[in-house]
Amino acid sequence: MSEIVKLLTIEEAIAGLDIADDAVRLAWLARDKSGKLFIKELAEEPLQEDIVADGELKQPEKLTEAINKVLEKLSARPANVIVSIPEAKVYFRTFTFPASITRGKLQEAMATASGFNLPVPPEDAYIDWERVEGKNTNELLLALIRKNHANAYIKAITNAKLKIIAMEPRVLAAARVAEIGTDAPTLVILPDKTTQTFAVIQHKSVKFAHILPANLSADELNSAIKRFSDFSESTKMLFSATISAENLKLPEKFAADQRLTGKAKEWLGALGAALRGLIPRSDDELISLMAVGTETAYEEQKRLAFIRLVSNVITGVSIIFSAVFLGSWALLAIIQEGVKTETLAIIQERSVENIALEKRVLAFNSLTGQLAEIDSTSPRWSRFLETLRAALPAGITITKLTIGNPTETLVLEGKASTREILSEFRKTLEESEFATEVEIPIQNLELRTNIPFNVRFKVKNPQTLY
Numbered sequence: 102m103s104e105i106v107k108l109l110t111i112e113e114a115i116a117g118l119d120i121a122d123d124a125v126r127l128a129w130l131a132r133d134k135s136g137k138l139f140i141k142e143l144a145e146e147p148l149q150e151d152i153v154a155d156g157e158l159k160q161p162e163k164l165t166e167a168i169n170k171v172l173e174k175l176s177a178r179p180a181n182v183i184v185s186i187p188e189a190k191v192y193f194r195t196f197t198f199p200a201s202i203t204r205g206k207l208q209e210a211m212a213t214a215s216g217f218n219l220p221v222p223p224e225d226a227y228i229d230w231e232r233v234e235g236k237n238t239n240e241l242l243l244a245l246i247r248k249n250h251a252n253a254y255i256k257a258i259t260n261a262k263l264k265i266i267a268m269e270p271r272v273l274a275a276a277r278v279a280e281i282g283t284d285a286p287t288l289v290i291l292p293d294k295t296t297q298t299f300a301v302i303q304h305k306s307v308k309f310a311h312i313l314p315a316n317l318s319a320d321e322l323n324s325a326i327k328r329f330s331d332f333s334e335s336t337k338m339l340f341s342a343t344i345s346a347e348n349l350k351l352p353e354k355f356a357a358d359q360r361l362t363g364k365a366k367e368w369l370g371a372l373g374a375a376l377r378g379l380i381p382r383s384d385d386e387l388i389s390l391m392a393v394g395t396e397t398a399y400e401e402q403k404r405l406a407f408i409r410l411v412s413n414v415i416t417g418v419s420i421i422f423s424a425v426f427l428g429s430w431a432l433l434a435i436i437q438e439g440v441k442t443e444t445l446a447i448i449q450e451r452s453v454e455n456i457a458l459e460k461r462v463l464a465f466n467s468l469t470g471q472l473a474e475i476d477s478t479s480p481r482w483s484r485f486l487e488t489l490r491a492a493l494p495a496g497i498t499i500t501k502l503t504i505g506n507p508t509e510t511l512v513l514e515g516k517a518s519t520r521e522i523l524s525e526f527r528k529t530l531e532e533s534e535f536a537t538e539v540e541i542p543i544q545n546l547e548l549r550t551n552i553p554f555n556v557r558f559k560v561k562n563p564q565t566l567y
Contacts, residue, residue, distance in 0.1 A: 114181070116183075116375055117376070122293055156186070156190035183268075191246050193245075196215070196241045210486075214502065215228065221245060227251050229243075244388045265391065267385065269374070272298050277306075281302060284304065301340050313325055351369075484565070492529050496517060502514075507566050508560075523541070536559070
């Protein structure tokens, strides 16, 4: 069915639309007859300072006007866009799970773990995550934005008669296209008017991101990089170098375009979003800060177009056959017997197919039973994580939880606001019904607040996880 849809419907192009605090930029990519990628359209329109400020859309009507001006500069108008927006209002967090956790269990673990210490209630935010490359681990980057911030952008763009396929923070789009010159994790600093984003990038993906004010002095900036380096080392998210946005380069296929000369950092968002537009919708599992189900709207639209096409074809064919029918009545009587014979042959053929289908159904039911048995013997960490979360005292922030076999030692990393709260947390674990062999090494004695800690313990009764 999907192959028929692709064959009989027109594949609408998807452009990249970048909304920055200083301008709206659109990039539209296409391929020539040989399959080589090239830039089909580039257009931009400056924004007044008070339209987008600190990542928040202040004047949606003015943004819609600017988008329409951009579209007027194009030789053709795209119907669909991938949107990149400033990440100043986006919360990022990286989660690490054992590589042994399968896809289904990973979704369950992520849904539970992401409930720890989110800055916004889930019902008030759009939350999504994507997998990033990890060495012997499952690493997932979570992004969160308040619904009112995201909806302001969505409304302004849809008012310009554009269909949004996905909306992502600009740092993710920029990482997709930027050339950093190494395969090692690299700290990239992307400045905006009021903020600057510190992001660890590797293999075109963001492994970690943090937002800081833009007006830092040189000493404050170096201090921030040092703190970021120390944090990365403590979380084993090491980076080998630091690159500013001015030193980022575009891929050779884009850098040759004279319209982009000296403007690489300004066009990272639009080009990165446009590259995402080339990914088949069914394969796009990247972060999109929109309502649930919005990402599937494009595929549904193509299917509706296919249905309309088939309906029109059937209507036309019906008219033709109605006219032919009046003159072919005699011929139909002659061939009626032949049709009956062919119909019987088809029925017999379908009966054989039904028998084969029944055998496949029985095999499938057997496989389903085996999978259910496997599932019943797998530990359900969600119950344990809920119990652990309920035991956390105020002032304790969890940054990483390493889990494996239920009988092995678990490692919990985080920060305590004071040493008294850390002691309280240890006592709570030692007296709890779910933890045993609790160990919290004494370290960072010079710190009185924001104390990093590392807790090792075992599940008191592993059988409760089944």
